[in-house]
Amino acid sequence: MDKLLRVDMTNRTVTDEPLPEDWRLLGGRALTAKILLSELDPTCDPLGAEAKLIFAPGFLSGSMAPTSGRMSVGAKSPLTGRIKEANAGGQPGQHLMRLGYRALIVEGKPADGEARWLLEIDSEGVRLKDAAELKGMRNYPAAEKLHSSYDKRASFMLCGPAGEMGLTGASVALTDVDNHYPTRHAARGGLGAVMGSKGLKAIAIDPGKTHFRKAEREAEFKELFRNFSKEYRAGKQPLKNGTAAVVPAAHMMSTLPTRNRRMMQFEHHDKLDGAHILANYETRGGKQHGCLSGCIVQCSNIINDPEGHYITSALEFETLSLLGSNCEIGDLDQVARLDRLCDDLGLDTIETGGAVAVAMDAGALEFGDSAAAIKLLDEQLDTPLGRAVGNGVVATCEMHGITDRIPAVGGQGLPAWEPRSLPATAITYATSPMGADHTAGLVIRTKNPDLAQASQFAQVVNMVCDSSGFCQFQLPRLDEIRAFLNALFGADLDGEEIYRYGFDALQDEWEFNRRAGFTNADNDLPGWMRTEPVPSNDAVYDATPETLERVYQANYDESILRMRSSG
Ligand code: SF4
Structure with a gap:
């Protein structure tokens, strides 16, 4: 039977609970929203003892459904003061679900703020262990140390130094399936700081010999799996080369932020083109791969330096634009190093890139000075400027007295996709419970003249996708997700009901924000x-x-x- 796992960091207890019957069809983002709305006082201090951090794999995670093992991490955001869900690939979502856990709820706070804990989850049980030896450790060495101590199948979720410092741009890192590197991040909204506030340095999940989750209507589910995979492989596969390939098109569409968004085209955009990443595989090594088992898209790139040494993985469009063009850094290798640093420290590349660009615009650094940006993150994170950048766009604006041109919505730094150039996406950024978040409902093109409707549709599709565990880069249609859900749970949702599933979950998130003190009038672009x-x-x-x-x-x-979902 599916369970919830509750971990109390105040008393260091762990408890299994049955999943409420009413929540049987929920997963991922919809489940994090339901738990937070049900259990949390929305006015609470997001880094206080009463705050909770939720890890919920999508409802398809752990099953045979292709590219479906993603994890939602949810909490009240210390960055925005609103509800937050950040969605990540990597292997922990698959593993948590195979062990029968539909969600992990972390609550409370240790009395000793210096203590660090490791949560172990396996088929034998769940336990908290002292993790003093991991304190302050960056994500790459911490993942390597943990990986050497566990079965090779195990996966990990990590709070990096930025989260331990309580920086509101901090992410939660998840390890990937191939190399067990901490390259997949529940990046947005400062959820790493929530994990850090609970003294939870890492979570180790060993699935042991558990198998794929079975569907209620297994034959139907298997046929869906076969047909979906066949159709996908026979199709265009627009994101098989990764989102880095989008850079030239983004330049053409005036949605490539440049010089702290003072321009939306970058004269050196060709140097950041993802085509170089593919060409470099021949001389440097590296490859496309899947970040989780069962991924048929394989969009994740592995980036090596000219000598063939690994730098980073999954150098994506958002990172290339926020840490690249927006800072006028037109050098792929330098952006790769900044991406590696963010992964290692546990920082959101979008928030951090936006903040570095603000600092450059304010004269604290020179535009294009990648060495200074690297030094700031690598050596100066615990300085006033480093902390401001680690706390994100709004904090960096505050530090420099900028009040009239803050590139953020709802407290969150703007993603690359530019709302002035993409009017339906602008409506998503304004109204989404997440603030400025392209994964909440990106609309690049639409034939629908009713942009409010186009945005709502996109927000619902993305909500359902992020609840399912499917990766948005597989571009599943809503009716395809509905078919998998029905076969998995033995349900019979029709077209309107699956739409309502997504809209109701959005309503939960909006309601959380209302109870936190935000009105619809607060939801707008600057x-x-x-x-x-x-x-x-x-x-x-x-x-x-x-x-x-x-x-x-x-x-x-x-x-x-x-x-289709987009993102
Ligand atoms: S498509 Fe890309 S981001 Fe999505 S699961 Fe596969 S490798 Fe990960």
């Missing part, structure tokens, strides 16, 4: 985006309050079933 045009296309943000308001009203439409 004023400077209405008056400062993108130089290359003259676009400004112009959504009206009435347009934004319509996103909160459910709009069921059969066309949703034909939409």
Whole structure:
């Protein structure tokens, strides 16, 4: 029977609980939202003892469904003060589900703030162990040390030094399936700081000899698996070369942030083109691979230096733009080193890149000075500037007295996809419970003239996708996810019901934010985006309050079933 695992860090107890029957179909993001809304006082201190940190694999994780083992991490965000879900690949989602845990709830806080703990989860049970020897350790050496102590199948989730320092740009790192590197991150919203506040340095999950989760209608599930995989492999596979390949198109569409978003095209964009990554495989080594078992997309790139030594993995479009073009760093290898540092320290590359660009714009560093940016993160994180950057875009603006041009929405730094150039995405950033988050409902192109409706559809599709454990890069349609859910649970959700599944989960998140003190009037883009045009296309943000308001009203439409998720 599926369970919830509750870990109390105050008393250091672990308890299994049955999954409430009402939550049987929930997983991933929808489940983190349900638990947080049910159990947490939304006005609480996100780094206090009453705060909770939820790890919930998607409902398909641990099954044979392709590319479906992703993990949702949820909490009240110390960055935004709102609800937060950050979704990551890697192997822990597969393992937690194979052990029968639909969610792990971490609560309480140790009296000794200097103590560090390791949570072990395996088929024998669950235990907390002293982890003093890991204190302050960066993610790569910590993952290597842990990996050497466990069965080779084990996976890990880690709080890096940034999380231990309580920095609100801190991520939670997950290890990948191939090399067990800590390269997959539940990056956004400062969830690493929540993990750090609980003294939880790492979680080790050993699945032992557990098997794939079985579906209620197994024959139907297997047929779905076969047909879906066959169709995917026969199709265009638009993201098989990774999101880094998007850089030239983003430049063309004026959505490649440059010089702290003062421009949205970068003169050296060709140097950041992901095509170089593919070409370098021949001379440097490296390859495309899947970050979790069963991934048929294999979008993750492994980046080596010119001598063939590993630098980092999954150098993605968002990182290339925020830490690259937005800082006017037109050198792929230097951006790869910054990405490696963020992974090692446990920092969100989007928030960190946005903050470094603000610091450059304010004159604290020179635009394009990659050596200074590397030094800031590598050696100066515990200085006032380093801490401001580690605390994100808004904190860095505050440090420099910037009040009229803050590139953030809802307290969270803007992703690369530019809302002035992509008006439906602008509506998503304004209304999403997550603030500025491209994975919450990116709309690059739409034939729908009703942009509020297009944004709502995208937000619902992405919610359902992130609840399923499917990777958005596989671009599953809502009706495909519905078919897998029905076969897995023996359910019979129709088209409107799967839409309602996603919309209800969004309602849970909006309700959490309302109880935390935010109203719909707080959900908007910063004023400077209405008056400062993108130089290359003259676009400004112009959504009206009435347009934004319509996103909160459910709009069921059969066309949703034909939409693919994007991200
Ligand atoms: S498509 Fe990419 S990000 Fe998604 S699971 Fe596969 S390797 Fe990971």
